[in-house]
Amino acid sequence: MESPLATTLGTRMSAYLITSNDFKKQRQKINKQIKNLRHELNLINHDSKKYKVVKFTKDQYQSNKNYGLIYLLLAERDFLYGLEMKNILEIDDIKSKSKSKSNSNSKLHKNYKKLLITKFKRSLIHAKELLDLTNEESINDIKVELFVYTALIIDYLYNTHNNNNNNNNNNGEDENNDDDEEEADSFNKTLFNELIETLVDPSLNLAISQLEIHSTTDLKSIARKHCHDNEVPYLTPVLNLIDSKYTTTAENIANEDNFEISKQVNWRDHSAYIYNDEVALKISYLNNNIHWDKSNDINQFDSIITQWNEILSLHKSDTERNQDDDDLEQVQNRAILLTYINYNLLFTTLKRDLLLIGQLAKIDDNKDIIRLFNGILVIVQNLKDLPGVYNDEDLYDSLDNLEKFFIAQKNQVIAESYQFNSQFAESLKIYQFINQEISNATTTTKQGSSSFYKTDFPFNISTNEQIAIFKNDITKKILQNQISAQFEQSKVISSSPYTIENLNKYPKGLTTIINLNKIEPMMCKPVLFDVAFNYISYDSTKQTTTNTATTTPVETSSPDVDETIDNENSKKRGFFGIFGRR
Structure with a gap:
């Protein structure tokens, strides 16, 4: 069985039930679900003379959770019937303010109210049967939600009877149960907030006003104080399923931790x-x-x-x-x-x-x-x-x-x-x-x-x-x-702006050098010296004469040799031999 509150209140909230006809349609949908479940579980008896009210056992519930779902839907169907009658009565009250009530209308009003109470009572019977059936349920969240649902039915029933003493206690348990569900998913969180704001808090305020409780504190604290009154014994076991921090009053917690609670704070020259x-x-x-x-x-x-x-x-x-x-x-x-x-x-x-x-x-x-x-x-x-x-x-x-x-x-x-x-x-x-x-x-x-x-x-x-x-x-x-x-300024002045003594550090006065990532020495290209070397002149005649003097006597140069030397000298004229000499 899934979340009982989501199956009942969640479905009801999603359907946007406003008029009595809306409640009637929703009740008919619940009837169809119950019929289908009975077929599924072979609970249909076509012989009306041999019809008996079937009560389910805990063993049946443990074997199939749908047995519990039938009880839940039966309680919801009767609850919707009661809400339908309540809606009709509210409309009838509005009409009665503008028109005088006839005897027939007054009798009809009483019949509706009687039917409303009857349906709420039947819904409560089914809810109590469901609590007995799920007594051994292993999932505590389901048990807590069933107690909440039962408390809401009791609240509606006692509100109809104007018995606000019990109403205070029931909603006190209801408020604490909803506190324990704070870590649920987003849909359940929305559902619980809606439940507190539209059902629990208004009922608590009504109970407080009629019991003449001086409301110097919040509703949650009042709920914690009265949830242990044991006005409805079959709802008391839910307190054992809830963390004690949600059901213990602030005074008791302070006494356990050995400190006093101050109900007043001072800030600057103000107190609150x-x-x-x-x-x-x-x-x-x-x-x-x-x-x-x-x-x-x-x-x-x-x-x-x-x-x-x-x-x-x-x-x-x-x-x-x-x-x-x-x-x-x-x-x-x-x-x-x-x-x-x-x-x-x-x-x-x-x-x-x-x-x-x-x-x-x-x-x-x-x-x-x-x-x-x-x-x-x-x-x-x-x-x-x-x-x-x-x-x-x-x-x-x-x-x-x-x-x-x-x-x-x-x-x-x-x-x-x-x-x-x-x-x-x-x-x-x-x-x-x-x-x-x-x-x-x-x-x-x-x-x-x-x-x-x-x-x-x-x-x-x-x-x-x-x-x-x-x-x-x-x-x-x-x-x-x-x-x-x-x-640092004196160091800058004394340093030469043109001398680089270290490749990784240079004077700060160099303002013309911008964005130098790395300074490295560059290899010089020897082309210029190669060209110049070709044009270096040597005195070959002297060297030849010296060598000849040591070996042979001096001879007069012939005209052919002189002419050859002149031709060689004429080729080396000009700047690097590019331009001729005049």
Whole structure:
């Protein structure tokens, strides 16, 4: 058997049943499903004289879940019949306000109401039979949903009888059952939300008003308080199927963990009453048990942030469902509490990011540090945009200066990067800008002391003492970079702009060389020297004469030899032999 609530309420919700005719058509569809199931299980008896009401056993259910589905559809069919009569009665009531009631109409009205109660009772009988049949069901979700469905039938039945005492208890269990289904799929989640908003909450509010319960708390807390009253014994076993955190009151949880629940919070000069017990429990747990604003362990911050997010989500949903816009005091209390939660959540996130920056600073990961500072600046801006902050002059000015301080720290990281790369002039400009901004934001009190912040922050995120230390550090950095920049300038002046002593390093004064990736020596091409070598003249006559003198006597040169020498000399005229000589 699939989800009982999806089979009944889910199908009903998807069909958009509005008029009595819509309920009738849906009831007829259920009849067809029951008929088909009976055929499938061979439960059809054509001999009407021998007809007997068949009761299914647990063994039959364990062998085939459709036996349980028949009981569920029988309960839904009678329930739809009752809703059909209820719709007719509501229309009849509207008509009776505009026209006088006749005796026949009054009698018909009573018959409809009697039929309505009868159908709800029959539906409850089938639901109780189904609870007995599924007593050994292994899937707890199915058992819980069957208890919810049965409680809804009881709720409708007792509403008809105006017995609101039991109504309070039944819906209390109903509310807790729906809390236990929070992790269902999207369709079931929509179904449960619709169930709570349209059926459970209105019935609880009606019960509270008629029982004269002073509603200083939320409906969920009232449901947790009364779900153990045991007004309907056959619904009590469902409490054993639900996690105790959904059925235990906030006071009992606080007593088990040894801390007190505070129903009031203070933020700045404002105080707010907490209407939701669960919100008060979670805030008191963070304040009194964890001491969230004293923590410096980065491993704890994800858990603390998650808890603040849960409180924020819970408060928003409670405000949407339970806020009375006509009660100005309640509206103001809820608004102050919302700012209080957001304020603490944002500062917790900010503290975690600062601790991450401290870890990254140890490994010189400036890129990620700058990214985190950008996120911190967004957080500070969100703090400034919170309701009530702008009207608090001291807080707003302090947050404004806190933003300037984080901008200065971000710029300091950039300046250190320039300084690391020996760009001292650029680093010096940034440090001077930081010093000017911090000095302009610092004010002098009447006692003569300097004040950067007018209020304290959670976690001591930043204090006036830290600002004084930061200013002294910036002053030292300015002096260091002034000396380093002057030294670098003197090195540039003394170096020749034309001498390259190292292939990987050259003087900074060379402004005409741009974008040189690598300087390498180039092999000279010997073509020019080859051509010149061909035109080097040697005195061949002297060498010949010397050699001849050592061997033979001197002879007069013949005319043929002289003519040959003249011809050779005439060929070597001009520039490299290209142009002739005149």
